[in-house]
Amino acid sequence: MERVARVSEIIGASPVSFEEAIRVGFERASRTLRGITGMRVMEQRVAVENDRISEYRVRLEVIFVLET
Secondary structure (H helix, E strand, O other): OOOOEEEEEEEEEEOOOHHHHHHHHHHHHHHHOOOEEEEEEEEEEEEEEOOEEEEEEEEEEEEEEOOO
C-alpha cells in the first residue's frame, strides 16, 4: 500500500513546562489534522519576564498521512 505523508510545523506554548507545551500542541493539531503518525520537537525556547520563566515554547513538526 502506497502512502504519502505531509509535515506541518506548529508552535505550542505553556506556562507550566515543555511537556505541557508539547501536549497542548498535539491536542490542538489533532483537532484539525487526521492521520497523525508522529511529531518531532525541533526547538525549545522559554520566554522570560521579571527574571523568571513565564512561558515554555516548543516548535513541532507534525507528521500525518494524506487521505486517498
